[in-house]
Amino acid sequence: MNQPITIVAEPLTAEAFAPFGEVLQIAGAPDRIINQGKCGRYHDLAGMDFTPEAGGRAGISLFQAELRPMPYLLDLLERHPLGSQAFIPMSPSRFLVTVAEDDGGKPGHPRAFIAGPGQGVNLRRNVWHGVLCPLDGTGLYGVVDRIGEGDNLEEHWLEDPITVTG
Amino acid sequence: MNQPITIVAEPLTAEAFAPFGEVLQIAGAPDRIINQGKCGRYHDLAGMDFTPEAGGRAGISLFQAELRPMPYLLDLLERHPLGSQAFIPMSPSRFLVTVAEDDGGKPGHPRAFIAGPGQGVNLRRNVWHGVLCPLDGTGLYGVVDRIGEGDNLEEHWLEDPITVTG
Numbered sequence: 001m002n003q004p005i006t007i008v009a010e011p012l013t014a015e016a017f018a019p020f021g022e023v024l025q026i027a028g029a030p031d032r033i034i035n036q037g038k039c040g041r042y043h044d045l046a047g048m049d050f051t052p053e054a055g056g057r058a059g060i061s062l063f064q065a066e067l068r069p070m071p072y073l074l075d076l077l078e079r080h081p082l083g084s085q086a087f088i089p090m091s092p093s094r095f096l097v098t099v100a101e102d103d104g105g106k107p108g109h110p111r112a113f114i115a116g117p118g119q120g121v122n123l124r125r126n127v128w129h130g131v132l133c134p135l136d137g138t139g140l141y142g143v144v145d146r147i148g149e150g151d152n153l154e155e156h157w158l159e160d161p162i163t164v165t166g
Numbered sequence: 167m168n169q170p171i172t173i174v175a176e177p178l179t180a181e182a183f184a185p186f187g188e189v190l191q192i193a194g195a196p197d198r199i200i201n202q203g204k205c206g207r208y209h210d211l212a213g214m215d216f217t218p219e220a221g222g223r224a225g226i227s228l229f230q231a232e233l234r235p236m237p238y239l240l241d242l243l244e245r246h247p248l249g250s251q252a253f254i255p256m257s258p259s260r261f262l263v264t265v266a267e268d269d270g271g272k273p274g275h276p277r278a279f280i281a282g283p284g285q286g287v288n289l290r291r292n293v294w295h296g297v298l299c300p301l302d303g304t305g306l307y308g309v310v311d312r313i314g315e316g317d318n319l320e321e322h323w324l325e326d327p328i329t330v331t332g
Contacts, residue, residue, distance in 0.1 A: 042230070044227055046226040059209075059211075060190060065204060068204075092306075131201040144226060
């Protein structure tokens with residue numbers, strides 16, 4: 001048994017999250033103004049990747065997740081080798097995003113981010129991440145991920161769970 | 167000048183909206199339970215259609231729209247000949263969805279729906295619809311639509327605007 005490890009969740013920023021994917025948020029001026037000036041379009045924010053050569057395509061699903069308390073005990077990381085996965089919260093709320101770079105086929109040391117109101121994320125294909133952890137709000141998310149045949153889930157249980165604090 | 171026309175918005179249901187697209191909502195039991203029982207997945211709810219033969223692909227954008235008051239004066243309908251378009255509200259709020267079946271290349275008589283908290287919509291490719299009309303909430307939406315070259319917008323201004331009441 002190793003020393004218990006605690007990591008502290010960071011605020012979610014595009015720069016800090018760049019190794020893992022994109023932050024879906026409005027920042028700065030919109031790319032286009034539409035609807036006679038009444039709507040700003042922030043265009044094409046996610047790196048979508050659905051391995052069409054393996055029969056995949058984009059789909060929209062809804063996830064209804066239980067709220068999780070902090071501190072969160074991170075014991076499982078998973079990844080999707082066949083597609084990116086985007087989470088769009090359907091309430092202006094916070095959720096915990098845990099991710100890790102790959103280290104020879106298993107997750108390296110995890111990092112944790114707290115997405116704030118108005119922020120979603122897109123996880124790049126094959127990025128290790130923890131399960132969906134709403135901290136408040138309705139727990140309802142629009143999810144854009146790969147629809148298709150094939151084994152698109154790899155799980156890694158941590159021998160020594162990690163405590164994530166806010 | 168014709169007689170002014172008023173239409174009354176209906177509640178948004180999957181059945182009533184079926185000629186135009188899909189309602190993105192959780193209803194009944196989830197298709198899959200994931201994350202050790204803590205998350206329900208309502209799977210692949212939208213008919214995605216991005217004309218890859220014309221160079222299109224799915225993308226995620228964010229729309230920040232001004233709130234609109236009711237009654238709403240509907241003077242413009244538009245359609246996207248090259249792709250479906252999904253709206254996922256990022257607050258548990260209401261928005262007005264106006265649509266019309268095609269009548270020889272222009273919109274037929276419009277119908278109006280009020281999407282409630284937790285409801286999004288996916289508009290089928292080439293379905294006539296009004297602009298994004300949040301009635302309350304933050305006015306922030308995740309939008310999944312076609313990214314690609316080509317003229318993907320057709321507009322039709324109504325000679326006699328239509329009043330939409332709640």
